[in-house]
Amino acid sequence: MEAGFKCERCGAPLEVSPETIVAICPYCGFPNHVSGNLKTENIYIVPTIDKNAIAKAFWNRVERDFDLKRMKERIEIVDIEGHYAPYWVGSVHVGGDVEYMVREEECHTDSEGETHCHTVERHYHDYVDEVLNLIGSARRQVKSFGVDDIIHHYSKARPEGKRLLDLDEDQWGKVKLEILNTEMDETQAKMVMREDAVDVVRSRYSAKADRIDRFDVTADEPQNVALVLLPMWTVYYKVENSIFHTVFA
Numbered sequence: 001m002e003a004g005f006k007c008e009r010c011g012a013p014l015e016v017s018p019e020t021i022v023a024i025c026p027y028c029g030f031p032n033h034v035s036g037n038l039k040t041e042n043i044y045i046v047p048t049i050d051k052n053a054i055a056k057a058f059w060n061r062v063e064r065d066f067d068l069k070r071m072k073e074r075i076e077i078v079d080i081e082g083h084y085a086p087y088w089v090g091s092v093h094v095g096g097d098v099e100y101m102v103r104e105e106e107c108h109t110d111s112e113g114e115t116h117c118h119t120v121e122r123h124y125h126d127y128v129d130e131v132l133n134l135i136g137s138a139r140r141q142v143k144s145f146g147v148d149d150i151i152h153h154y155s156k157a158r159p160e161g162k163r164l165l166d167l168d169e170d171q172w173g174k175v176k177l178e179i180l181n182t183e184m185d186e187t188q189a190k191m192v193m194r195e196d197a198v199d200v201v202r203s204r205y206s207a208k209a210d211r212i213d214r215f216d217v218t219a220d221e222p223q224n225v226a227l228v229l230l231p232m233w234t235v236y237y238k239v240e241n242s243i244f245h246t247v248f249a
C-alpha cells in the first residue's frame with residue numbers, strides 16, 4: 001500500500017497498490033483514476049442481489065443436484081462472502097481468410113452391391129467477417145477474454161449495468177461489497193482483446209480442421225469498451241467435517 005492517495009471527491013484515504021489503475025473510494029464510492037489510460041465515466045456496475053437471496057440460490061442448487069440433494073440434511077452454510085471484480089468488455093471486428101483441410105469418409109456402392117469407403121481430403125476457403133463480444137478480467141492473475149464461466153453467464157444474462165458515477169449514496173449503501181483492484185488499463189485491455197479475438201477464431205478452426213493451410217485473420221480496434229464491475233459470491237458450506245465452497249456470479 002502506497003501512502004498519500006486520497007479520494008478526489010471526499011478526501012478519504014485510498015488503498016492503492018503499484019498495480020492499481022482505478023481505486024474505488026470505500027466511503028463515497030467515487031472511482032478515482034490512479035494510473036494508466038482509463039475514462040472513469042465508462043465504468044459500469046451490475047447490481048447484486050443480497051446475501052439472503054444468494055443463500056436461497058444455494059439451496060435451490062442443492063435441490064437440483066442429485067448428489068447434494070441426498071445429503072441435504074447434513075449441509076450447513078458456514079459463510080457467504082461477496083465482492084465485485086472488474087472486467088473489461090468490448091466488441092471486436094475480425095476479418096480475413098482461412099484455408100483449411102478436413103478429412104472426410106466417402107462411401108459408394110458398386111454394381112455388385114458392395115460398399116467401398118475411403119478418406120478424402122476436402123479443402124475449404126472461408127472469409128471471416130464478424131463482430132465478437134468479449135469480456136475479460138481487468139486483473140492480471142486472471143486473464144482470458146475468451147472462455148470462462150462468468151463470460152458465459154454475463155453474455156447470456158446481459159445484466160443491465162449502471163454507470164458508477166450515476167449511483168447515488170443510497171445505492172452505494174446497498175453495494176457494500178469490497179471492489180477488487182483494476183490492474184489493466186484501457187490501452188492494455190484493448191491490446192489483449194485484439195489478440196484474444198484472433199485466438200477465438202483460430203481455436204474455432206483448430207477444432208474443426210485437420211490442417212490449417214492459411215490463417216490470415218486480423219482484429220480491428222475494439223469498440224464500445226467499458227469497465228464493468230460484476231458481483232461474485234462465494235458460499236462456504238460444511239458437510240460433516242469438510243468445508244466446500246461454490247461460486248455464484
Ligand SMILES: [Zn+2]
Pocket residue numbers: 007008009010011012025026027028029030
Ligand atoms: Zn470518497
